[in-house]
Amino acid sequence: MDTRAFKRSLHHSDRYNRRGFGLGEEVAGSLEQAYQSNLIASIRENGYELKHGRLQVKLAEAFGFCWGVERAVAMAYETRKHYPTERIWITNEIIHNPSVNDHLREMDVLFIDVENGVKDFSKVASGDVVILPAFGATVQEMQLLNERGCHIVDTTCPWVSKVWNTVEKHKKHDITSIIHGKVKHEETLATSSFAGTYLVVLDLAEAQLVCDYILASSGGASPSAEQRQAFMERFSNACSPGFDPDRDLARVGVANQTTMLKSETEEIGRLFERTMLKRFGPAELNDHFLAFNTICDATQERQDAMFALVDEPLDLMVVIGGYNSSNTTHLQEIAITRGIRSFHIDTPERIGPSNRIEHKPLGTELEVVEPFLPSGPLRVGITSGASTPDRVVEDVISRLMALADA
Template identity: 35%
Template sequence: MKTFNVPIIYRSPLITAIKQKRKQQDRMKKDFTPTLLDFGALKILLARHFGFCYGVENAIEIAFKTIEENPGKRIFLLSEMIHNPHVNSDLLEKGVQFIMDTSGKQLVPWEALQPDDIVIIPAFGTTLEIEAQLTSLGISPVQYNTTCPFVERVWNKAEQIGEKNYTVIVHGKPGHEETRATFSHSLHNTPTVVVNDMAEARILGEFMTGQRPASDFAGLFKGQYSPGFNVETDLQRVGVVNQTTMLATETQAIADYIKGIIMQQYQLTEATAGERFADTRDTLCYATNDNQSAVNGMLATNADLAIVVGGYNSSNTSHLVELCEEKMPTYFISSEEKILSEKEILHWDFHHKQELHSLHFLPEQTPATIMLTSGASCPDALVEGVIRKLLTFYGLEHKADELADQLMNN
């Protein structure tokens, strides 16, 4: 896979050495057991896969290269480059301006843009409507496009099944930039509806079976369906695609549920299901799959608690938290700065969108065992920062450098 020129401030010699060692031992990526970092009084179980993915590194490389090669020019991002506050803050410090926030609220009016301005499309991609808006202003929407190729793969899949007269059901968060972009691209080819979770998929299923009147659809799926969507005809042939960072098990469950309804409604078998249910396979990106599989592999072992590092508005990170929360106390933090002391930690409750202040989060007994992972938009340097912060509470600060030297010399 291609390597990218990512700023050194996001790199970690320790994490790089650990990842290289695991890659040598498991080139086919079939071993999802965690890496044990045994520091004596502190044991850290580090997930097999975590951190920057292909799409994130590609976006960061393009953004920083664009800044470097265009001194004096006004540079804008449509919205956050990725869902990591540290990376976005670094871009802002370099003079980049955000045109919108993550919800789509306009921060810089379109009329303020000029044809010689540079506008970078973030990794999530953007809608066809915004592309047209940029073109009308004399700004090319493709010249500085960092859309993740795995997101584009979903668009292509939606287009392919749309051309065969299947309606597209998108499993995604309706307000997320990526889902808004996928929805826009899909609705130009075929009727499209977004379901946020299994609960909404079940409601959609009730429309498919006639258990709910079609007149209820507009209110229940407001803002989540394409113009002219006909509940009575557009749900007879369907296919499911997803926002690339959703929980893999939930996407599969939704696809299986919808397929089951279709098969029952039209008396189809597995052999004939394709007549009305498109085979979309899994449209999650490789990193989402790997990171979630790595967390599941990590959870097969025992630990006192889990720490997940990443941006609080990061979808892929929140799903890692969700997996960990099912098994043990879990703390979702954006960096080591949230670990205030060996007794206090600030952490994000993504269910209620609030930061919590918890006491006595570390176990009193030793050795303490902590599971650690991060989202696909989180720099490895932040993960190393968490490891070093934890080591200070046990008087083991020197152990991080010793381990890095040992790994690099072996």
């Protein structure tokens, strides 16, 4: 599919909207009531610190809603205002936050059913309004909705669109896109749909496996049949159809899911650059390696703020955000790598009643910890993912204060 041509035709359609409806002032009150917090505003003004009895709360200096998320949520509210009676769908969660999605359900916004990772569009009819979430939708989904005669409201974050443009440039120049991301994440699925030949790597360890395979071809040698088989078994669900590592790893470019750990994306880029330099030499490097900066500014700011926060003396850390939120998970990783007792929760209701917390340790299932707060003076660090409203952070802090007073 010529994705560029399809995008141009879609953007010129009178059934496609990516700018909103000019109803910002009309929905501002609803957004403020649902998501903003006077307490959080006062904590920001007080140097991101709150003292309450034995409890000292330290907020990260960048957390919560980013501009792209604010834009997506506002556009969803505007869409309901603009289409008061029409049937409105979202192809997935608007963002990875349960409270925000619940608010939209209360506004009679419908969510596409997903079973075993496959979306069921059978109930979507011509004339229905369909909102594409902040992390985008695949080309195939957009094409289906367009052909069905739906009105499409596209809230895709511009930073995600920037990555799409990058992989389209790779495709134009017959370069394989190495995408640092999670294979089944909505954003990575969308990005790979815009790519030509691609390979998704989860982390630096997987990137190293790919680079080892590339270097196995140095000096006229070729990877063994066993090496090739092992490679394809490892990446069979993470590559484009017909992917051939012997052919498709000769020219590569790096892109990423915008919510991955910034430092790891940068290291993966440097690793591939060093690998292609070693494989082909400095004179031919530019013919075999292409790098673009596709790291989201907001993701970077929140990770930098988290690194600064965990450098302070803390007794424990609370990270707030959806359990399927990639950027929130990486904030939790930062705390864990520093050896800080850290708890990832998706809603304030995970705290209490009494001195307990239900949280999700990294890479495992939910578990309950009781007692949660230790006795004596207590320093608690708090941050939240880019999909978490200030009102949710306020409710978490209020519950912590209540526990500390008990």
